[in-house]
Amino acid sequence: MSASYQKWLRDKLAKLEAIDCYSAGATPETVAKQIGISPSEIVKLNFNESLFVDRVRQAELVKELADEFDLRLYPEDEIPKFLAKLSGYIGAPENCLVVGNGSDELIDRVVRLFVDQGEVMLSFAPTFSIPKLCVKRQAGEYVTTPLLDNLQLNVKGLRDLFSDKTRLLYLCSPNNPTSTQFKMQDIETVAKAFPGIVILDEAYGEFADYSFVPRLSEFQNMIILRTFSKAFGLAALRLGYAVANPELSKVLSEKAPLPYPVSGFTLRMGSKMLENLDLMKKAAKELVAERGKLIKALNQINGVQAFDSQADFLLVNTQKPADEVNEQLLKRGIMLKKWGKILQYNNCFRVTVGLPEMNKKLIAALKEIQGD
Numbered sequence: 001m002s003a004s005y006q007k008w009l010r011d012k013l014a015k016l017e018a019i020d021c022y023s024a025g026a027t028p029e030t031v032a033k034q035i036g037i038s039p040s041e042i043v044k045l046n047f048n049e050s051l052f053v054d055r056v057r058q059a060e061l062v063k064e065l066a067d068e069f070d071l072r073l074y075p076e077d078e079i080p081k082f083l084a085k086l087s088g089y090i091g092a093p094e095n096c097l098v099v100g101n102g103s104d105e106l107i108d109r110v111v112r113l114f115v116d117q118g119e120v121m122l123s124f125a126p127t128f129s130i131p132k133l134c135v136k137r138q139a140g141e142y143v144t145t146p147l148l149d150n151l152q153l154n155v156k157g158l159r160d161l162f163s164d165k166t167r168l169l170y171l172c173s174p175n176n177p178t179s180t181q182f183k184m185q186d187i188e189t190v191a192k193a194f195p196g197i198v199i200l201d202e203a204y205g206e207f208a209d210y211s212f213v214p215r216l217s218e219f220q221n222m223i224i225l226r227t228f229s230k231a232f233g234l235a236a237l238r239l240g241y242a243v244a245n246p247e248l249s250k251v252l253s254e255k256a257p258l259p260y261p262v263s264g265f266t267l268r269m270g271s272k273m274l275e276n277l278d279l280m281k282k283a284a285k286e287l288v289a290e291r292g293k294l295i296k297a298l299n300q301i302n303g304v305q306a307f308d309s310q311a312d313f314l315l316v317n318t319q320k321p322a323d324e325v326n327e328q329l330l331k332r333g334i335m336l337k338k339w340g341k342i343l344q345y346n347n348c349f350r351v352t353v354g355l356p357e358m359n360k361k362l363i364a365a366l367k368e369i370q371g372d
């Protein structure tokens with residue numbers, strides 16, 4: 001190897017090493033091994049997955065698909081076929097819809113297309129972490145303002161940060177990790193004033209009070225992101241979509257992805273879920289009912305505060321230090337997403353709304369840990 005190649009590679013790898021990556025943390029397998037139980041006994045409430053979707057019926061759909069679908073062929077017509085079905089579900093024309101390999105990939109697409117070096121993505125804190133990673137990879141800047149103490153948008157704080165360098169505004173509503181859906185009027189005010197493109201992430205839209213999709217035509221600068229990973233229970237397949245005006249949709253679907261950005265099998269499975277919409281609707285309804293019960297039960301525990309939610313997870317704050325509570329929960333095989341300090345709340349966790357038996361275990365564990 002030449003010396004110049006060696007030097008180039010060393011410098012390049014050092015630069016790449018400095019890029020932040022997404023880290024999911026411990027897996028159920030590693031936690032189970034540490035405490036000597038089987039992974040199936042782990043109560044996994046750290047990823048906002050919906051376990052309410054009927055797994056048996058979902059597996060039947062996969063089996064049907066295995067018979068119908070020819071894996072040997074490139075998925076040429078699969079996107080238009082899927083979009084025709086999706087259009088009926090979401091109530092937007094097909095030329096306003098773009099599919100992605102999960103909504104994460106669509107966030108990355110928007111950032112790659114619209115943020116150049118030194119340009120800014122604006123958001124608020126705390127929120128979903130992926131947009132920041134994508135912007136940093138583009139050598140862009142990621143600038144935030146804190147949420148208000150009531151977990152709502154700080155409209156003035158955001159507007160004060162608008163400049164001729166702010167190309168994107170990322171608004172996650174309902175917000176991960178606070179679970180709040182922002183006031184419609186606040187999003188409208190910010191989106192109408194923003195001198196760039198607004199990404200409105202509605203990943204948890206099916207569990208929320210409202211969606212901006214019906215109002216999309218009022219916002220020429222808005223890209224709404226949704227996903228099949230949450231309410232539809234297809235997290236493993238990676239299927240997300242964007243809803244935007246035809247001009248932005250065309251660019252998003254044609255100029256950023258490589259051919260066939262979503263597998264044909266995934267698109268067909270998305271169509272199957274749309275053809276069997278009762279599966280998602282029943283699951284979302286059950287989850288929302290269980291969410292109410294969980295909030296109530298958690299708030300009855302001494303030293304535990306659970307906030308209202310419009311998502312499939314809750315924000316929970318404990319009186320005891322988050323590290324200590326987390327350690328105690330892990331010892332009992334319960335995995336939450338530990339956040340620590342959020343605004344004036346020092347010991348926060350993001351807690352997926354699990355199935356009733358999982359939530360019972362969580363409640364019992366927290367009672368024990370809090371000495372209640």
Ligand SMILES: Cc1ncc(COP(=O)(O)O)c(C=O)c1O
Binds near residue numbers: 103105201227238239
């Ligand atoms: C707000 C938000 N957006 C997007 C995603 C990613 O969704 P997908 O699985 O479609 O990539 C998540 C996942 O947790 C999320 O919380």
